[in-house]
Amino acid sequence: MLQQLLGPTRYEIEVMGEEKLASEVVAEAGEKQASLVCIAAIQSGGLAHTRYLCKRLRAQFPDLKIIVGLWGFKGELGPTRDSLLSAGAGQVATSLLESRDQIRTWVRLFLTRVRCQL
DSSP, X not given: OHHHHHOTTTXXXXXXXXXXXXXXXXXXXXXXXXXXXXXXXXXXXXXXXXXXXXXXXXXXXXXXXXXXXXXXXXXXXXXXXXXXXXXXXXXXXXXXXXXXXXXXXXXXXXXXXXXHHO
16 A cells, blocks of 8 residues: 555565564665665554564664554554654654655655765
């Protein structure tokens, strides 16, 4: 769904399932030289795994942009957001549209920065 909101031909998106181990996700991010990773945490109880994945990605790739999508999250977001940010997430979104907007904003900023460095 996120890929459709972003535009299927505009962004290179690779979807990995929940069966992937954190080490496999980190390895693939390195192989693909990802500049942004969006972690969708849509199952209850998935926050511990999401925090762990953020920590692993941040440790391996300090400059990687990490966006966590807590789509359909119910409850007090403040402590959960703080926990994810301290684990290495750059931003936390609670809807697909918010995730889309965060990704689009980051891409515009990234492309502007790259053009300025040339």
